Amino acid sequence: MGVLAWIDFVLFLLLLVLLIYLFVSVTITGLHKMYLTFHLFMMIWPFCQFAIQTTGNPNLQLIYVKLAFVDTALLVSGWLAFTIFLTGRSLILRRKTGLAIFIPALLVAVCVIINPGGMFVLPLQGGYIHRSYGSLFWVSMCILIGYVIGSLLIIYQTLVADKAPRIKKQVWKILKGLLVMTIFMLLDILLNVVLDKSLPIIPGLTSLGILIIWLFATSDVMRQRQLYFFPENL
Numbered sequence: 001m002g003v004l005a006w007i008d009f010v011l012f013l014l015l016l017v018l019l020i021y022l023f024v025s026v027t028i029t030g031l032h033k034m035y036l037t038f039h040l041f042m043m044i045w046p047f048c049q050f051a052i053q054t055t056g057n058p059n060l061q062l063i064y065v066k067l068a069f070v071d072t073a074l075l076v077s078g079w080l081a082f083t084i085f086l087t088g089r090s091l092i093l094r095r096k097t098g099l100a101i102f103i104p105a106l107l108v109a110v111c112v113i114i115n116p117g118g119m120f121v122l123p124l125q126g127g128y129i130h131r132s133y134g135s136l137f138w139v140s141m142c143i144l145i146g147y148v149i150g151s152l153l154i155i156y157q158t159l160v161a162d163k164a165p166r167i168k169k170q171v172w173k174i175l176k177g178l179l180v181m182t183i184f185m186l187l188d189i190l191l192n193v194v195l196d197k198s199l200p201i202i203p204g205l206t207s208l209g210i211l212i213i214w215l216f217a218t219s220d221v222m223r224q225r226q227l228y229f230f231p232e233n234l
Contacts, residue, residue, distance in 0.1 A: 007204035009050035011211050015043045018215070038078060044071040046207035052129055061128035065121055070109045073140070076147040077105035083151040083174055087158040105147070108140040130201075133193055141189065148182050177213045184209025 019039050048068035052061050080101060112120055120137050124130040155178070158171045188205035 008046040008207045011204055011207040012043055012046040012050060014211055015039070015046065019043070038075075038082070041071060041075055041078075042210050042213075044068065045210060046204070049203065049207060056127065058123055058127045062115075062121075062123075065128050065131065066112050066115070069112045069120075069140070073105045073108040073112070073144060076144045077102050079178070080147045080151050080154075083154050083178075086174060087154055087171060089154070104143045108143050111136050111140060148178065151178055180212050181209045184212075 045068050048064040048071075052064045055061060084101075115121060116136070119134040120140070121128070122132045122134065124132055152175075155171050155175050159168060159175075184205050188202075191199055191202050191205070
């Protein structure tokens with residue numbers, strides 16, 4: 001296992017330190033627990049990327065690959081739900097039709113888990129440290145990008161609407177985090193999937209995007225002594 005394989009693990013440890021730091025330094029409410037749970041799930045991606053490198057068992061490697069992408073699908077749909085909640089549209093989530101928001105993400109998760117005929121991912125060189133992505137991967141990525149676009153549309157509508165300045169301030173913070181995450185994920189796909197035959201693998205891109213988001217969040221928490229993603233009286 002090369003030195004580069006440790007990049008994701010180091011980023012995972014930094015996220016873990018941030019999580020522990022928030023627990024011991026901020027007063028925790030019910031809504032804050034939701035934020036910290038979200039943070040915990042975001043740590044799964046860098047952990048899985050590192051764990052894949054630690055075993056030569058292809059079956060175990062595949063489990064880590066699947067766990068990472070299932071986690072991503074649920075997180076992206078969760079991000080859209082949080083955006084809806086924080087922009088004052090929580091009634092959408094309380095209706096039965098609100099469950100439809102999660103159906104595409106669940107379909108992606110099912111496709112990842114089943115991986116029919118290797119249409120999502122196939123091993124290269126006898127394992128999944130190096131892997132090839134199939135047509136279901138690209139369909140899944142389009143669905144997940146659709147969630148991002150949906151979040152951006154809701155943010156845009158909120159910013160141009162007649163909303164309280166406090167709400168707009170929260171939405172701007174969501175927008176910054178969403179853009180950072182999107183840029184690093186797209187870079188990861190472009191450099192490590194599309195151009196993988198032309199360029200060496202660059203580990204840790206998506207993990208770094210996750211870390212930057214939570215560094216912004218933690219910095220804001222320590223200035224305001226609260227978790228800004230979940231203001232109590234939004």
